Amino acid sequence: MSFDSVASFIAMGGHGLYVWSAYGLGLVVLLANLCAPYITRRRFFAIEGERARRGAVDADEVKS
Amino acid sequence: MSSAMNVLKSWWHRLGSPRSFYGIAGRLAPWFLGVGVLGIVVGFAWGLAFAPQDYLQGNSFRIIYVHVPTAILAQSVYMMVGAAGLVLLVWRMKLADMFMVAVVPFGMSMTALALITGAIWGKPTWGTWWVWDARTTSMLVLLFLYFGLMALRQAIPREETAGRACALLAVVGTINIPIIKYSVDWWLTLHQPSTFKLTEAPSMPPEMYLPLLVSVLGFYALFGGLAFMRTANVILERERATQWVQATVRQHVQ
Amino acid sequence: MFFVLAVALFPLGVGPGPERLAELAPGVLWVLALLSTLLALDGLFRRDYDDGTLEQMVLHAQPLFAGVIAKIAAHWLVTGLPLVLLSPVAALMLNLPSEAFGTLMVTLLLGTPVLSVIGAVGAALTVNLKRGSLLLALIVLPLYVPVLILGSGAVAAVVDGVGASAQLAWMAALASLSITFAPFAAAMGLKVGLE
Numbered sequence: 269m270s271f272d273s274v275a276s277f278i279a280m281g282g283h284g285l286y287v288w289s290a291y292g293l294g295l296v297v298l299l300a301n302l303c304a305p306y307i308t309r310r311r312f313f314a315i316e317g318e319r320a321r322r323g324a325v326d327a328d329e330v331k332s
Numbered sequence: 333m334s335s336a337m338n339v340l341k342s343w344w345h346r347l348g349s350p351r352s353f354y355g356i357a358g359r360l361a362p363w364f365l366g367v368g369v370l371g372i373v374v375g376f377a378w379g380l381a382f383a384p385q386d387y388l389q390g391n392s393f394r395i396i397y398v399h400v401p402t403a404i405l406a407q408s409v410y411m412m413v414g415a416a417g418l419v420l421l422v423w424r425m426k427l428a429d430m431f432m433v434a435v436v437p438f439g440m441s442m443t444a445l446a447l448i449t450g451a452i453w454g455k456p457t458w459g460t461w462w463v464w465d466a467r468t469t470s471m472l473v474l475l476f477l478y479f480g481l482m483a484l485r486q487a488i489p490r491e492e493t494a495g496r497a498c499a500l501l502a503v504v505g506t507i508n509i510p511i512i513k514y515s516v517d518w519w520l521t522l523h524q525p526s527t528f529k530l531t532e533a534p535s536m537p538p539e540m541y542l543p544l545l546v547s548v549l550g551f552y553a554l555f556g557g558l559a560f561m562r563t564a565n566v567i568l569e570r571e572r573a574t575q576w577v578q579a580t581v582r583q584h585v586q
Numbered sequence: 587m588f589f590v591l592a593v594a595l596f597p598l599g600v601g602p603g604p605e606r607l608a609e610l611a612p613g614v615l616w617v618l619a620l621l622s623t624l625l626a627l628d629g630l631f632r633r634d635y636d637d638g639t640l641e642q643m644v645l646h647a648q649p650l651f652a653g654v655i656a657k658i659a660a661h662w663l664v665t666g667l668p669l670v671l672l673s674p675v676a677a678l679m680l681n682l683p684s685e686a687f688g689t690l691m692v693t694l695l696l697g698t699p700v701l702s703v704i705g706a707v708g709a710a711l712t713v714n715l716k717r718g719s720l721l722l723a724l725i726v727l728p729l730y731v732p733v734l735i736l737g738s739g740a741v742a743a744v745v746d747g748v749g750a751s752a753q754l755a756w757m758a759a760l761a762s763l764s765i766t767f768a769p770f771a772a773a774m775g776l777k778v779g780l781e
Contacts, residue, residue, distance in 0.1 A: 270382060282391075290398055291395075294398040294402070294449060308562075308565045309564075313585065316568075316577075316581040320578065320581050473728045473731055476724070477728045480724050483721055493779070497711050500711065500778060501711060512732055515735040515736060515756075
């Protein structure tokens with residue numbers, strides 16, 4: 269460990285604000301990029317699933 | 333000899349088929365994402381807590397572990413987009429366009445992140461938020477190149493035309509990148525005879541260099557996983573009328 | 587001409603102090619030359635697009651890039667060449683030392699065709715788009731960076747008394763490369779844009 273204590277780790281020798289905001293921003297961007305495809309995928313299946321279900325229902329209605 | 337060519341050709345065609353890529357992507361994405369996340373977490377933790385302090389910069393230099401990977405990726409992704417553009421224009425492989433659509437936003441977010449983390453790094457180290465040096469200037473130009481790609485894509489209503497137009501722009505941009513970098517480098521030696529180099533990696537001891545390597549590899553792996561996932565999403569969207577996608581949808585809904 | 591007008595605005599904005607103007611002159615002259623070219627670029631293909639002759643050219647001209655080169659050349663004669671010829675007037679307004687005038691003209695002579703030809707690629711891609719001229723500027727400006735650096739650098743070097751032969755050599759190289767390849771890309775851009 270390059271740091272003697274948690275406090276000094278957070279302080280980063282006075283540069284804490286800079287280091288942590290840089291990493292914080294980086295993590296936010298990475299997380300956003302990570303979540304986005306999952307959300308898109310889920311939304312796609314929700315919409316298309318609904319459409320398929322409606323299509324099946326309409327087909328049943330037409331039959332009867 | 334010709335059977336080898338046939339194998340190669342059929343591999344190339346299979347690679348270009350959205351459906352088979354979708355299958356490959358589904359299998360490989362989790363691995364790439366896993367390795368990526370692991371690499372980044374380890375790289376960051378190592379760099380933040382275990383790497384030694386820099387002699388001159390103190391602890392602010394630790395920003396390197398997030399700044400350099402984003403910068404490297406920003407440039408690599410653009411080159412990949414240029415390559416994909418070439419594939420699209422020459423071989424008309426639709427998948428290449430799907431890849432481009434999938435990764436351009438990520439590349440642009442990396443460029444923006446590189447610029448911002450660079451500025452945050454600059455403040456404690458050199459006293460200013462912004463400095464016109466070779467890397468910052470090239471990175472800024474790269475941001476504009478990405479921006480142009482996104483704007484062009486938005487402006488063209490027809491999907492196929494938009495893809496080909498962006499492909500052409502990406503190819504032209506990629507060819508220009510070395511020219512831009514060279515001229516910017518040279519512009520600086522003109523105006524600042526005492527060039528100060530922002531990050532001179534050569535004199536980095538392994539305790540500092542290794543976490544950086546891990547971070548960079550992690551970022552690349554993450555990018556791979558994201559590229560797989562996002563391209564797969566584009567495939568689903570664009571091929572939504574086909575049988576196999578509809579079958580996949582039905583399977584998913586059950 | 588927009589170029590001369592814009593250059594005249596500069597001292598009005600910045601103050602008439604001769605040293606400062608002279609110091610900034612190479613860069614300002616080049617940036618304004620670049621912006622003037624950009625403004626004019628929009629008209630390269632648009633007029634022909636509006637009256638239908640562009641489509642005819644794309645369909646029938648064999649080979650297309652020859653037609654494109656002809657259009658770009660004609661356009662440059664009307665927009666770029668006057669810029670080169672008027673540049674001493676503009677340079678005078680900004681107090682550029684007279685020994686740099688020649689270099690200024692040479693860099694513009696070498697550089698404006700490059701700007702026209704690279705810009706043609708952007709113009710081709712955006713000819714039929716809404717707000718195409720804005721998009722054109724966005725697309726083309728990053729690609730203009732090397733020409734700007736080389737051109738203004740050459741003039742500044744001469745002002746400082748250092749030779750500009752390196753810059754000029756590079757500009758000539760850039761010019762020959764771009765004039766050879768860019769029209770081909772512009773032709774492709776037209777085909778893609780109008781399909």
